Amino acid sequence: MIKINSNYSKLKASYLFSTIAKKVSEYQKNNPDKKIIKMGIGDVTLPLPPACVAAFSSAVEEMGKADTFRGYGPEQGYEFLRKAIADNDFKARGMDIEPDEIFVSDGAKSDSANIQELFAEDVRVAIQDPVYPVYLDTNVMAGRSGEPADGRYDNITYLPCVPQNNFLPDIPAETVDLIYLCYPNNPTGAVADKTYLKKWVDYARENKSIIIFDAAYEAFITDENIPHSIYEIEGAKEVAIEIRSFSKTAGFTGTRCAYTVVPKECIIKDENKTEYSLNAMWFRRQSTKFNGVSYPVQRAAEAVYSEEGKKQVKENIAYYLENARILREALEGLGYECTGGKNSPYIWINTGKDSWEFFDMLLDKAQIVCTPGSGFGKAGEGFVRFSAFNSRENVIEAADRLKRLLG
């Protein structure tokens, strides 16, 4: 008789954003005349930058002609895109990342979910709490979590991100092997400076650990002293894998394109001193399980780095950051303690109430959808997250509704 992967029964019944979507659609069904403003999942609202659309369409045209048609592409991504990424996102900022260290994929979600496959089942995983649920759930599925108890798992090391530590958790007392860090942080919107990240890089070098650094929101950084990449920290290439995405940067949530950097210096030695290259392993993994991102999508992503593309992306980011400012000001005006909304599209507020109760109250009384903090982890209880990915009109309307309801 076939047996299931019993680790699945340790998961929460449904993925956070699916639970929210279900609640919202039920509310809409029962209240068809109400206009709901969705500030829950961080999904972009502005269309693709025109430079990306032009590149996308002309690549589709190429696919329709016999002499320019392309079949399977390289699993790691086309060289033209990997070179544009290396040159613009890294070399231009003084980091030595080569195209063969970049792996183009269909999303930061899948990369951050799949990367754990490179490590043994018994590695100790450290995750921030609250956290983007994918890092945790995929380690549960892989059998690393131990049993669930009181909203947490026995074998996971939680790094609480709370106001008391400015959402920059300390290095834990126990030794951890695989460390997930996300800055600008999802969900709290907090940012990390170089001094903070250096502590982790030094720790990882000393303890032979690996950091998975999720930098999906780096484009929202406006402060000059905040690092955009973990590789701005000396020695990080030996111990860190970085995940980035075109989703939030250039509006690719529905188009799908991201990339992961696995430096060649990331070498793991086993007890017999045999060396394993994570770059070679990830290449092996991707070429076995993935056939690459479509050619037109990669051309569209390449256009992000053209002169017009850069300008258009910057305008879109500025638009969302202005939304975030409006929302944050409204919430602060109402007396809420807020994080994020600067260098981040997310605003994290301390509601002083149960997260789901606050969520239900906002949906019911103001038809605004937020994300309950407890859905991201135990340390998120009492908080909710607002996403600034919306139209200006909706953000202004939401700010007014919040003032009326909570003022």
Ligand code: MLT
């Ligand atoms: C979020 O709202 O946290 C993100 O949109 C989720 C994601 O990027 O998958």
